[in-house]
Amino acid sequence: MSTTIDTYLINEINPLPFCPGCGHDPLLKALNKALVKLQPDPTKTVIVTDIGCIGLSDRYFTTHGFHGLHGRSITYACGMKLARPELTVIVLMGDGGCGIGGTHLLNVARRNIDITLLIANNFNYGMTGGQHSVSTPFSGITPTTPMGNLEGAMDLCRTAIAAGAGWVYRGTTFDKDLPDRIAEAINQPGFSMLDIWEMCTAYYMLSNKLKKKDLVGIMGRNNFKYGLVANNPRPEYGAQYRATYVDMATPEHKPHAIETKFDNNVTRQTGIVIAGSAGQKVRSAAGLLAQSSMCAGLSVTQKVDYPNTVMTGHSVSEIIVSPERINYTAIDTVDYFVLISEDGLKNTKSRIKKLPSTCRLYVEKSLELPHTEAKIIRLPLMATAKKINRLSICIVALAALVKDSGIVNLDAFAEAITAFQKPAAAEISLRALEEGSALIQTGQEVNCSRRTVHNKISNQP
Amino acid sequence: MGLEFIEGNEAIARGALKAKCDFFAGYPISPSSSIAYHMLNKLPRVGGVAIQGEDEIASIGMCIGAAVTGAKAMTATSGPGMSLYSENIGLAVSGETPLVIVNVQRQGPSIGSSTKGAEGDILFTRWCTSGGQPMIVLSPATVLEAYELTYRAFNLAEKYRTPVFLLTNKEIGLTRESVDLEQVELPQLMDRTRVTIGDSCFSYRLKALHEVPEFTDIGGDQITRFTTSSHDEEGYFTSNHEVIQKMIDHYAAKIESAEEDIALVKQDIEADAEILMISYGITSRSVAVAVKKMREQGYKVSSLTLQSLYPVPITMISKALVGIKKIVVPEMNMGQYIQEIQRLIPAEVEVVGVNKMDTTLLSPDEIIERGILS
Numbered sequence: 031m032s033t034t035i036d037t038y039l040i041n042e043i044n045p046l047p048f049c050p051g052c053g054h055d056p057l058l059k060a061l062n063k064a065l066v067k068l069q070p071d072p073t074k075t076v077i078v079t080d081i082g083c084i085g086l087s088d089r090y091f092t093t094h095g096f097h098g099l100h101g102r103s104i105t106y107a108c109g110m111k112l113a114r115p116e117l118t119v120i121v122l123m124g125d126g127g128c129g130i131g132g133t134h135l136l137n138v139a140r141r142n143i144d145i146t147l148l149i150a151n152n153f154n155y156g157m158t159g160g161q162h163s164v165s166t167p168f169s170g171i172t173p174t175t176p177m178g179n180l181e182g183a184m185d186l187c188r189t190a191i192a193a194g195a196g197w198v199y200r201g202t203t204f205d206k207d208l209p210d211r212i213a214e215a216i217n218q219p220g221f222s223m224l225d226i227w228e229m230c231t232a233y234y235m236l237s238n239k240l241k242k243k244d245l246v247g248i249m250g251r252n253n254f255k256y257g258l259v260a261n262n263p264r265p266e267y268g269a270q271y272r273a274t275y276v277d278m279a280t281p282e283h284k285p286h287a288i289e290t291k292f293d294n295n296v297t298r299q300t301g302i303v304i305a306g307s308a309g310q311k312v313r314s315a316a317g318l319l320a321q322s323s324m325c326a327g328l329s330v331t332q333k334v335d336y337p338n339t340v341m342t343g344h345s346v347s348e349i350i351v352s353p354e355r356i357n358y359t360a361i362d363t364v365d366y367f368v369l370i371s372e373d374g375l376k377n378t379k380s381r382i383k384k385l386p387s388t389c390r391l392y393v394e395k396s397l398e399l400p401h402t403e404a405k406i407i408r409l410p411l412m413a414t415a416k417k418i419n420r421l422s423i424c425i426v427a428l429a430a431l432v433k434d435s436g437i438v439n440l441d442a443f444a445e446a447i448t449a450f451q452k453p454a455a456a457e458i459s460l461r462a463l464e465e466g467s468a469l470i471q472t473g474q475e476v477n478c479s480r481r482t483v484h485n486k487i488s489n490q491p
Numbered sequence: 492m493g494l495e496f497i498e499g500n501e502a503i504a505r506g507a508l509k510a511k512c513d514f515f516a517g518y519p520i521s522p523s524s525s526i527a528y529h530m531l532n533k534l535p536r537v538g539g540v541a542i543q544g545e546d547e548i549a550s551i552g553m554c555i556g557a558a559v560t561g562a563k564a565m566t567a568t569s570g571p572g573m574s575l576y577s578e579n580i581g582l583a584v585s586g587e588t589p590l591v592i593v594n595v596q597r598q599g600p601s602i603g604s605s606t607k608g609a610e611g612d613i614l615f616t617r618w619c620t621s622g623g624q625p626m627i628v629l630s631p632a633t634v635l636e637a638y639e640l641t642y643r644a645f646n647l648a649e650k651y652r653t654p655v656f657l658l659t660n661k662e663i664g665l666t667r668e669s670v671d672l673e674q675v676e677l678p679q680l681m682d683r684t685r686v687t688i689g690d691s692c693f694s695y696r697l698k699a700l701h702e703v704p705e706f707t708d709i710g711g712d713q714i715t716r717f718t719t720s721s722h723d724e725e726g727y728f729t730s731n732h733e734v735i736q737k738m739i740d741h742y743a744a745k746i747e748s749a750e751e752d753i754a755l756v757k758q759d760i761e762a763d764a765e766i767l768m769i770s771y772g773i774t775s776r777s778v779a780v781a782v783k784k785m786r787e788q789g790y791k792v793s794s795l796t797l798q799s800l801y802p803v804p805i806t807m808i809s810k811a812l813v814g815i816k817k818i819v820v821p822e823m824n825m826g827q828y829i830q831e832i833q834r835l836i837p838a839e840v841e842v843v844g845v846n847k848m849d850t851t852l853l854s855p856d857e858i859i860e861r862g863i864l865s
Binding site: 072073074076078086088089092093094095096097098099102105106107108109110111112113114116117133134136137271275276279282285287288289290317320321324328329330331332333334335336337338356357358359360362 | 492493494495496513514516521532533535536538540542544545546548549552553554555556557558559560561562564578579582605606607662665666667668669709710711712713714715716717718719720726727728773776777779780851852854855856
């Protein structure tokens with residue numbers, strides 16, 4: 031800046047629009063003085079407001095202005111500051127906004143994002159008729175507390191400090207040093223907040239016979255500190271974000287593209303349902319089967335179903351493999367059904383009862399099945415997995431399926447495991463693949479001959 | 492990248508990154524959360540910012556704050572989160588803010604079934620905020636389309652200075668498919684048109700009612716003002732009823748006049764067909780199977796798949812109505828978009844809905860039996 035800016039208020043639309051004696055007028059003038067002292071570039075400064083009389087303020091400044099929803103000004107300000115760290119972002123909010131947007135106050139303090147919050151605290155909702163707010167003193171008379179306020183006033187400073195605010199000040203619009211305090215707040219590298227008490231001459235002051243000198247008295251009676259309440263600087267969020275996530279970012283995990291290098295035996299759309307328990311790695315194992323099918327040149331979809339719990343309940347994956355593009359992702363006529371746990375059984379019992387005779391059902395041998403037309407292949411899946419790692423049960427089961435069905439080559443499955451799992455997990459999975467496929471040669475009820483899928487595929491669309 | 496096996500939610504994040512999205516804020520909710528995971532992991536690496544808000548209101552608020560400083564912002568949620576976005580969506584509309592909002596639909600109402608799919612938010616999205624202004628809503632049917640339409644959503648948001656919705660579904664978001672994103676043909680990337688004149692404070696200057704005002708960045712060289720209150724072309728609050736009506740007309744005109752530009756409709760028209768299928772989202776994939784089956788049996792059936800739901804692609808729908816005696820509209824809800832179709836078509840055309848909201852997909856057979864053959 032080559033020339034000094036002598037005001038940040040737009041002179042032609044003065045005077046300010048507030049009631050005679052309203053505290054917002056001296057507050058804005060104090061903010062103006064603070065800006066004149068600091069001389070920020072107006073094009074790099076934004077005043078953010080929301081609803082209430084103080085929300086009229088942004089338009090009176092020569093800086094950028096943003097006027098948003100009640101109590102949400104902090105959220106817009108945070109978005110601006112995170113997206114453009116070079117901006118000076120000042121929020122003007124009333125005590126009403128501190129109530130409806132209380133969580134934003136807590137969270138900006140907790141995150142320590144470098145915005146300055148000026149709270150024009152006049153103990154009531156001045157614009158909407160003087161109703162009580164979170165800062166209305168005990169016994170205060172308002173249209174919504176006609177016989178006196180029974181709710182305690184929130185100590186906004188202590189609340190912000192409890193949430194982690196580093197620089198917090200309480201004062202009144204009558205304080206001579208208010209412009210200097212605001213300038214100090216703007217200069218803080220993290221979140222700073224001023225709880226500025228003032229008069230609402232339209233409502234609260236009249237209903238409660240409040241006088242200028244009473245403000246500091248109310249603070250004292252409520253044990254609310256006056257002056258600088260906290261000055262404990264700590265690292266600012268945006269600066270930490272850029273230092274930690276951008277400059278020091280951990281190397282990105284680059285997934286492999288899948289290469290088609292194997293043949294398949296699939297001539298028609300084929301549906302495979304895999305039912306187990308959450309925590310049994312059903313989704314990831316089914317995903318590996320899918321990826322191995324892609325290695326064999328097939329189109330694949332994986333539709334999942336699980337409850338909103340995490341490590342309990344069922345986990346069902348429906349895999350469709352097809353030489354053509356797949357549309358409908360559910361499976362009405364199942365070609366292969368893999369059942370590895372009681373949770374899976376519980377969730378799919380009615381479905382198992384309806385399986386057609388063309389379906390091959392691979393099931394952990396300890397499970398009691400309902401009557402079904404499907405060809406049942408009982409296998410010691412759990413016992414086999416336990417020899418390796420109990421979480422490998424789904425790979426064990428799918429290895430048996432792949433070996434028995436010949437949908438894809440076991441080598442394609444091994445390829446997917448090696449390509450997409452971390453080395454330690456892949457080692458376990460490869461053993462599971464070996465042991466699982468070996469079950470087909472040793473299984474008592476199994477026809478060991480390798481089948482081609484098109485021999486027994488149903489009329490799945 | 493080549494051939495991959497990814498879910499729709501990842502495709503959305505990848506589409507956003509392809510569109511140079513540089514700000515994301517979202518609050519965890521099934522089934523949308525994995526969009527946030529991808530954005531939180533990827534954005535900082537390309538110089539952007541992604542953050543988990545303290546709630547949905549903060550998340551969309553931060554996106555709006557970033558967007559007015561020039562960022563390309565996106566947020567993602569599901570039905571309950573959309574409810575909390577509502578007021579800020581109105582703010583974004585009246586502030587003419589480019590923003591992409593993803594709704595990965597789940598079974599409602601309210602909490603409903605958090606991990607189950609549905610298409611119950613169609614009319615909710617159209618009418619999701621007070622005031623009744625038009626919205627732009629896109630709806631992908633596949634993982635590939637989730638990628639493509641997210642990219643297109645950013646272009647539309649920039650071009651029309653408005654929030655654009657990507658209305659997807661758990662059944663796309665969490666379903667993985669074999670895809671090659673590089674094969675998707677994408678249009679040229681667009682950026683909002685910015686003010687070039689020297690005046691300040693003209694963030695809403697209207698050259699014509701239907702034209703999109705040039706954008707001025709908060710933090711840019713020209714002082715600008717953003718407000719959700721009724722405002723004039725300089726962004727000042729106004730109570731002048733003529734100015735207020737003009738701005739309201741403008742919000743409608745800029746979207747409605749662009750109906751054909753926004754329209755994304757896939758046509759599968761068969762000569763002499765008397766039956767027309769109209770579908771969107773995951774259900775359109777069941778329709779494709781049903782249509783194929785019916786044609787194999789000798790039926791003549793045409794099909795429109797709507798990738799853009801709003802503004803209603805009236806022109807393209809009207810063109811497909813020639814000779815049609817019956818329209819079938821299958822939906823994973825109790826009959827929502829069918830209402831848009833019913834108000835468009837002549838009374839002599841029969842309109843049949845096939846509806847279900849039990850969290851399972853409508854099957855091709857259900858669509859045939861309850862729709863085409865009914």
